[in-house]
Amino acid sequence: MDFYLLEAIINGILLGGVLALLALGLNLIFGVIDVVWIAYADLVMCGMYAVYWLYSELGWPLVLAFAAAIVFVAVLGVLVHVLIIAPILGSAPINQLLATGGLLFFLQSFATLLFSTEFRNIGVRLPIIELGGIYISSARLLAFAMALLGAVALYFFLKRSFIGTAIRAIAQDRDIVGLMGVDQRSIYLVTSAIGGALAGLAACLLSLQYDVHPYIGNTFGPLIFMICVLGGLGNMIGGFVAAFIISQIIAIGGYYYSTELSYVLAFTFFIVLMFVRPRGVMTR
Amino acid sequence: MTARNATLVAALGILLAVPQFVPPYFLHLLIQVLLFGFIYTAWSIMGRFGFVSLGHGAFMGVGAYVPALLWNYYGLTPWLGIPLGVLLSVLLALVIGYPCFRLRVVGHYFALVTLALSQVVMLTIVAARDITGGSLGFTPNAVGHSWYALQFPEKSYFYAISLVVWLGGLAVWRSIDRGIGREALDAISEDEEAAAAVGIDVMREKLRVTVISAALTALGGAIYGQYFMYLNPETVSGIAVSLQIVFAAIVGGMYAALGPTVGSLLTLSLNEGLRIGFGTNFIGAANTIYGILLILCIIFMPRGIVGMLETINFRRFRPKPVPAE
Numbered sequence: 001m002d003f004y005l006l007e008a009i010i011n012g013i014l015l016g017g018v019l020a021l022l023a024l025g026l027n028l029i030f031g032v033i034d035v036v037w038i039a040y041a042d043l044v045m046c047g048m049y050a051v052y053w054l055y056s057e058l059g060w061p062l063v064l065a066f067a068a069a070i071v072f073v074a075v076l077g078v079l080v081h082v083l084i085i086a087p088i089l090g091s092a093p094i095n096q097l098l099a100t101g102g103l104l105f106f107l108q109s110f111a112t113l114l115f116s117t118e119f120r121n122i123g124v125r126l127p128i129i130e131l132g133g134i135y136i137s138s139a140r141l142l143a144f145a146m147a148l149l150g151a152v153a154l155y156f157f158l159k160r161s162f163i164g165t166a167i168r169a170i171a172q173d174r175d176i177v178g179l180m181g182v183d184q185r186s187i188y189l190v191t192s193a194i195g196g197a198l199a200g201l202a203a204c205l206l207s208l209q210y211d212v213h214p215y216i217g218n219t220f221g222p223l224i225f226m227i228c229v230l231g232g233l234g235n236m237i238g239g240f241v242a243a244f245i246i247s248q249i250i251a252i253g254g255y256y257y258s259t260e261l262s263y264v265l266a267f268t269f270f271i272v273l274m275f276v277r278p279r280g281v282m283t284r
Numbered sequence: 285m286t287a288r289n290a291t292l293v294a295a296l297g298i299l300l301a302v303p304q305f306v307p308p309y310f311l312h313l314l315i316q317v318l319l320f321g322f323i324y325t326a327w328s329i330m331g332r333f334g335f336v337s338l339g340h341g342a343f344m345g346v347g348a349y350v351p352a353l354l355w356n357y358y359g360l361t362p363w364l365g366i367p368l369g370v371l372l373s374v375l376l377a378l379v380i381g382y383p384c385f386r387l388r389v390v391g392h393y394f395a396l397v398t399l400a401l402s403q404v405v406m407l408t409i410v411a412a413r414d415i416t417g418g419s420l421g422f423t424p425n426a427v428g429h430s431w432y433a434l435q436f437p438e439k440s441y442f443y444a445i446s447l448v449v450w451l452g453g454l455a456v457w458r459s460i461d462r463g464i465g466r467e468a469l470d471a472i473s474e475d476e477e478a479a480a481a482v483g484i485d486v487m488r489e490k491l492r493v494t495v496i497s498a499a500l501t502a503l504g505g506a507i508y509g510q511y512f513m514y515l516n517p518e519t520v521s522g523i524a525v526s527l528q529i530v531f532a533a534i535v536g537g538m539y540a541a542l543g544p545t546v547g548s549l550l551t552l553s554l555n556e557g558l559r560i561g562f563g564t565n566f567i568g569a570a571n572t573i574y575g576i577l578l579i580l581c582i583i584f585m586p587r588g589i590v591g592m593l594e595t596i597n598f599r600r601f602r603p604k605p606v607p608a609e
Contacts (some may be wrong), residue, residue: 036392087583093391094336098534099582101527106575112568214568218523222403225396233392260411267400267407274397275383 005255007134012251013244014136017144018205019220020243023227024151024236025198031171031234032191035085035096039104040199041221043080047073047203048212049111052120062124070200077196078189086188104217111214119211126208143205150201151240154194163190171234223263226270246270299447303440311439313556317549318446319508322453324533324544326500329457330493331530332538334473336391337494339380339398340501340529342405343373345521347502348509349409349416352424355433357415362434366506373502374495376401381494385487388476399523406522421516424509434510442511449507450545453500457541460496465489501529531574535581537588546590 026040037043047069054065084099126139158164166182167190178184210216227246231238246266253262303311327340350372351365380401384394409416416422427433436442460466468489471479480486509515519525528551536547551574558570585592 036396084579084583091586092334094334094395095582095586097392097395098336098530099579101531102575102578102582104527104575105531105571105578109568109571109575113572222399222523226400229393229396258411260407264404264407264411267404270400271380271397271404274389274393275387 003133005252007136008251008255009248010134010136011140012248014140014144015251016244016247017147018202019224019227019247020240021147021150021198021202021205022220022224023231023239023243024154025195025202026224026228027231027234027236027239028154028167028191028198029195030228031236032167033081033085033089033188034093034174036093036100036225036233037080037195038097038101038221038225039080039107039217040100040195041217041224042104042107043073043076043196043199044203044206045111045212045214045217046076046107047200048207048210048216049115049120050200051204051207052122052212055122055124056120062122066204069204070197073200073203074193074197077192077194077199080196081188081192085192086185108214108217115214117214119213121211122207124208137209139208143209146201146205150198154198157194163187167191223266226267230270230273303443308439311443313552315439315442315446315511317545317552318443318450319504319511320532320552321545321548322446322450323501323504323508324529324536324548325450325453325457325541326497326504327529328533328538328544329460329500330497331533333469333493335490335494336395336530337398337497338395338523338526338530339401340497341402341521341523341526342376342398343498343501344505344508344525344529345402345405345409345517346373346376347505348515348520349422351506352422352509352515353415356422356425361432362506362510363432366434366503369506370499370502373498376405377494377498378491381491382487385490390476399526402522402526406517409517409521416517419517421514423514426513435513442507445507446511449503453504454541456496456500460493461541465492469493531578533588534586535578535588537590537592537594539587540590540594543588543590547588550589 022040022044026037029035029037029040050069050072051065054060054068055062060068080100080103084103085096088095088099126137126142129136129138129141158168166177166187169177169180169182170184170187174184177187223246227242228239230246231240231242246269249266249269250259250262253265257265302314306314323340323344327337330337347366347369350369351360351362354360354365354368355362380398383389384397389397410418413419424435427435429436429438460469468479468484471482471484472486472489476486505520508520532547532551533544534547535550536545537543554574554577555570558573562569581588587595
């Protein structure tokens, strides 16, 4: 096997980490609140702008800017729930999906209004590591490690803490949980905040690798939905596995053909798989 | 002739006379309102029964690119190219629709599968940049005024064409609304299992509206290409235009014949109004307001503007139906 292919595969794994993180957040929200946030990737965009603005324009230390961005997107997540989802929690699920689609328009054009369509970069360049002839960007490595760390933290939070248990219980049966004395509304708020925080974390990691522009959500947003559906909406482990499958298709396809064709391959794979396993790869 | 018919004829007369009186700029806007009104109407043929497709950009893209490519590379007249594009869209709709309906891919899952479809079409156009020009877009060879090439520099021709397809779209909408399959489709959108249990051919009904909707959308895309004489993968396919179609139809009201057209009129005048009002300093201002409107619309009036007007005003004044003699 040649070095470049190996490099592509490794980069694919590293990309998969960040996608997995985003898929986790979206899956958490879907599993608990039963809503698909179409604008999820655009929350990431907001987080990237927050990092850019705090670090590049206001001159905050990077770590502080990251922390603030995570908090900012977490608050955004809560606002999304309170202002958009909560009023229509009872209506058809597709309406909720469409309402967050309106949010997508709003966020993209509001970002355009504030920052124009110019590509912005925080200008932090992490070194490239060479490992036996293979070049790996340490920004990607860091992103991968942080994404895994975030996933593990989320796992323990859900498994060990009381709120985490309540969140899992709601995902299993939202009617019975109420009878057990769990206040669903506050659980929804916590879930939205966690989902937002995960998007914020992903934003920090992505801002080390990519320029931010108002439409950046369109480039990887559809990918995240595919990953979630592929893993089974609400199935977090499935989403995690699917993130790596999709990122490998993109990495290897990009190596043999071109970036666009690799995306075409990934989406086609998704469509075909939907017909083979309509409820996700992990279902039995 | 009843009063209702007289009103219709009068409205049609006014619409036909419009190009004589309005300046070219307004004619240009009207053409867009009609064209997009047609496309949104095509979407609502499916959407109103709860089959929410986020993939209509795929059909529009295929409908627009196929005739343009055939014209530039083979000199094939759009009179043949457009039917081919429509046919290809229908095939695409069948390839996606059949397995989706067979496997009961509905709701979120259907929306996301169709979203993937629109991405596939857009990215394929971008990836085939040697043929399609990729993200830089594609310009059909212009030959001036020609029936053979279906190219007219005069706006009034395209006004007439848009008017005809728009009326055609409304007629199709109406025939489905009044048709025998309407109750079946309503039943399916309420509960598929129950509909199947009472003997409705769920697959056939769903495929029927899907194919009609895809074909009309492709036709709209084709005429869009002929009129603007410039195609861009971002503006005729992909997630942005797919969502634009869905939202305009919903804001206008997808349960009423004129709803999608009202959505088209509203979004376009909002866009143009804000563009002129603010100048280009505030790119994005229109869509910012549009986004807020969408959210409010879905929260407070899921039936759209026309749907809302219907429930408020006209129910009270509507004359009682005259019993058949």
